[in-house]
Amino acid sequence: MEFSRRDTLALGAGAVALTALPLRLSAAAADDLIAEFTGGAAVADGGVNLDAPEIAENGNTVPVSVSAEGASAILLIAAGNPNPNVATFNFGELAGSSSASTRIRLAGTQDVMAVAKMADGSFAKASKNVKVTIGGCGG
Amino acid sequence: MISRRDFLQVSMAASAMVGASGFGNWARLAAQQALTQDDLLQFDTFGNVSLIHITDIHAQLKPVYFREPEINLGVGDARGQVPHITGAEFRKLYGIEDGSPSAYALTYNDFSSLAQAYGRVGGMDRVATVINAIRADRPDALLLDGGDTWHGSYTCYHTEGQDVVNVMNALKPDAMTFHWEFTLGSERVRELVEGLPFAALGQNIFDAEWDEPAEDFESWKMFERGGVQIAVIGQAFPYMPIANPRWMFPEYSFGIRDERMQEMVDEARAAGAELVVCLSHNGFDVDKKMASRVTGIDVILSGHTHDALPEPVLVGDTIIIASGSNGKFVSRVDLDVRDGRMMGFRHKLIPIFSDVIEPDKEVAALIDEQRAPFKAELEEVIGTTDDLLYRRGNFNGTWDDLICDALMSEREADIAMSPGVRWGPSILPGQAITREDIWNVCSMTYGEAYRTEMTGEFIHVILEDVGDNLFNPDPYYQQGGDMVRIGGMGYRIDVTKPQGERISDMTLLKTGEPIDPAKTYVVAGWASVNEGTEGPQIWDVIESHIKKQGTIKLEPNTSVEVVGG
Numbered sequence: 001m002e003f004s005r006r007d008t009l010a011l012g013a014g015a016v017a018l019t020a021l022p023l024r025l026s027a028a029a030a031d032d033l034i035a036e037f038t039g040g041a042a043v044a045d046g047g048v049n050l051d052a053p054e055i056a057e058n059g060n061t062v063p064v065s066v067s068a069e070g071a072s073a074i075l076l077i078a079a080g081n082p083n084p085n086v087a088t089f090n091f092g093e094l095a096g097s098s099s100a101s102t103r104i105r106l107a108g109t110q111d112v113m114a115v116a117k118m119a120d121g122s123f124a125k126a127s128k129n130v131k132v133t134i135g136g137c138g139g
Numbered sequence: 140m141i142s143r144r145d146f147l148q149v150s151m152a153a154s155a156m157v158g159a160s161g162f163g164n165w166a167r168l169a170a171q172q173a174l175t176q177d178d179l180l181q182f183d184t185f186g187n188v189s190l191i192h193i194t195d196i197h198a199q200l201k202p203v204y205f206r207e208p209e210i211n212l213g214v215g216d217a218r219g220q221v222p223h224i225t226g227a228e229f230r231k232l233y234g235i236e237d238g239s240p241s242a243y244a245l246t247y248n249d250f251s252s253l254a255q256a257y258g259r260v261g262g263m264d265r266v267a268t269v270i271n272a273i274r275a276d277r278p279d280a281l282l283l284d285g286g287d288t289w290h291g292s293y294t295c296y297h298t299e300g301q302d303v304v305n306v307m308n309a310l311k312p313d314a315m316t317f318h319w320e321f322t323l324g325s326e327r328v329r330e331l332v333e334g335l336p337f338a339a340l341g342q343n344i345f346d347a348e349w350d351e352p353a354e355d356f357e358s359w360k361m362f363e364r365g366g367v368q369i370a371v372i373g374q375a376f377p378y379m380p381i382a383n384p385r386w387m388f389p390e391y392s393f394g395i396r397d398e399r400m401q402e403m404v405d406e407a408r409a410a411g412a413e414l415v416v417c418l419s420h421n422g423f424d425v426d427k428k429m430a431s432r433v434t435g436i437d438v439i440l441s442g443h444t445h446d447a448l449p450e451p452v453l454v455g456d457t458i459i460i461a462s463g464s465n466g467k468f469v470s471r472v473d474l475d476v477r478d479g480r481m482m483g484f485r486h487k488l489i490p491i492f493s494d495v496i497e498p499d500k501e502v503a504a505l506i507d508e509q510r511a512p513f514k515a516e517l518e519e520v521i522g523t524t525d526d527l528l529y530r531r532g533n534f535n536g537t538w539d540d541l542i543c544d545a546l547m548s549e550r551e552a553d554i555a556m557s558p559g560v561r562w563g564p565s566i567l568p569g570q571a572i573t574r575e576d577i578w579n580v581c582s583m584t585y586g587e588a589y590r591t592e593m594t595g596e597f598i599h600v601i602l603e604d605v606g607d608n609l610f611n612p613d614p615y616y617q618q619g620g621d622m623v624r625i626g627g628m629g630y631r632i633d634v635t636k637p638q639g640e641r642i643s644d645m646t647l648l649k650t651g652e653p654i655d656p657a658k659t660y661v662v663a664g665w666a667s668v669n670e671g672t673e674g675p676q677i678w679d680v681i682e683s684h685i686k687k688q689g690t691i692k693l694e695p696n697t698s699v700e701v702v703g704g
Contacts, residue, residue, distance in 0.1 A: 053394045054615045057380040063350050063392075101350075109638075131616055133381060134604045 030079040043123045050114045050126040059132035067099030068116035080110025157483040162449035166239035185485035186475030187365035189277040194285025194442035195464035198295035202259035202493035203564035206529040212704045215612030222446035244490040261466030264498035285442030290319035293578035302509035314338040318376035325388040340373020347392040370407030374419040386670040404435040422619035430454035437481040445561045517575040522685040529565040543626025545684030546663040556664035559621030588665045588674040596656035607638040629698035
């Protein structure tokens with residue numbers, strides 16, 4: 001033996017999620033979250049910075065940073081997770097900057113999204129595809 | 140001999156910049172048996188700065204044979220672009236005559252017969268001679284090592300990289316960046332790095348816990364050469380914890396981090412840099428994309444994907460240099476830097492023909508000294524081969540066909556998997572296979588050969604996952620290896636499709652039956668990134684198999700059908 005059962009499961013965990021995840025359900029849940037956050041208002045692209053790796057080094061703890069100048073709140077979503085709601089960061093008037101960093105768990109390759117409520121009450125979003133891979137073949 | 144098209148691009152991008160590239164067409168000289176060291180090294184010194192680039196040596200201190208790939212497909216914007224051009228098309232693009240030394244050095248065709256004529260390539264003692272000759276022209280030339288240096292041989296494994304470090308230190312590099320070095324384990328890497336008499340660079344090497352630049356590596360370093368302030372920024376392999384075992388260097392995080400690269404360029408320029416050089420282990424397509432997103436880099440010295448290109452590729456105002464692997468080439472780049480900017484370049488990819496270039500005596504002695512304690516083990520003949528053994532190519536090579544055969548037979552498996560790494564020299568038909576030869580294609584710190592059960596569905600997931608690491612149209616999602624090599628199973632791949640739809644028609648070769656997603660198969664492989672993988676070392680598996688065979692004869696491998704290339 002050669003792979004322990006635990007390792008085989010670990011190897012499989014990320015990958016199986018790629019195929020088994022009910023992505024359509026999650027995407028709908030993400031849309032609902034955004035609609036709830038914006039109250040159905042239009043969401044523009046741009047004005048929000050979302051920093052996340054192209055390929056996660058470890059899908060269990062992926063560093064993500066969001067910022068949007070003057071934003072009063074930023075909603076962070078992992079659109080492909082069984083529960084896509086990651087966090088809502090609220091910034092008071094005394095906040096030095098509207099930025100936050102955290103680490104999140106991703107069930108598989110998916111879009112991570114940030115929606116910000118800007119100072120003027122409008123909404124803007126940014127999105128990044130983060131790949132969760134089995135890995136193992138480096139040149 | 141840069142093409143007319145590229146000249147136009149340059150003149151549009153930077154109206155004052157001029158460039159030239161020289162890769163000799165030595166066919167007639169070679170036919171007269173008169174190719175000399177002077178021909179290979181001929182270079183009209185240009186401008187006021189010289190860069191010397193060597194990369195991806197993979198611990199090959201002695202000359203080797205190394206066959207370039209037949210299949211190296213590009214997808215998306217890279218389709219049909221260098222380095223994704225091979226064989227006759229490559230020769231046509233660069234005006235290389237069939238059968239010439241350049242054809243032997245840069246393309247795969249007629250490899251076995253050309254290798255008989257032109258001999259082995261590389262050897263760090265020959266590389267030392269080339270470096271010394273360049274330094275004779277330009278004493279303050281910068282020597283930059285792109286990494287994948289302390290990995291890939293019997294002696295490197297047993298000395299934990301010390302043999303290569305000793306030899307490379309004698310060449311006096313000015314800076315280095317990293318990839319496989321980290322598979323020595325982070326403690327050993329730190330120990331070696333602390334002792335280096337030159338800069339260890341990587342702007343993207345981060346402390347995993349605090350997500351801030353790691354203290355053990357500098358991001359960039361300023362050199363003053365020829366009266367020019369030169370900033371060299373390091374870029375380590377971005378996907379180390381994914382492509383290699385994360386548990387061996389848990390303190391570190393990597394990534395492309397091109398926004399920070401831009402910050403480093405700006406910081407260097409603000410500090411007075413007139414020339415900005417990126418010493419990169421990104422891989423060629425990633426470097427092309429990075430050059431289009433980061434402004435202010437003059438030269439990217441590109442490593443990782445093992446491409447050898449006789450001319451720079453231009454992206455905006457940036458020139459990208461690809462210098463091959465396994466010690467087969469050294470690049471010389473002369474630059475004219477005036478008024479705080481690069482005004483022109485002259486470039487030559489120098490092939491290290493080991494029979495033409497005189498070894499440097501001191502470095503030759505130093506190499507022999509490293510090998511002496513292991514001489515008997517290295518030279519022991521394990522078998523011979525009737526067929527050319529090579530690795531490079533997107534889908535399979537005869538070395539991995541042999542390794543997969545060894546895994547299936549020694550480990551009694553239905554299916555075998557061998558990782559799509561790009562290192563590993565070639566062995567000519569009729570040549571003896573020594574223990575050193577076996578280690579050259581499989582030496583690593585996680586070489587355990589596992590045996591496990593996988594469902595057909597899971598095998599499909601693995602192939603799709605690895606396929607996307609190679610054929611995702613966005614280079615930032617590519618890890619720079621080749622496709623996992625499969626023994627005992629055939630499949631069809633459409634490289635133009637998205638992940639999940641590329642792989643079809645998976646067939647178990649021994650029965651001819653389609654792979655059943657629900658059925659379980661016994662799979663043997665090696666180089667798992669999972670901690671605690673158990674099994675005999677892959678070199679012992681291969682050695683045992685070759686001993687039983689005596690003489691290696693391989694059937695042509697037609698089990699992978701490629702569509703969309």
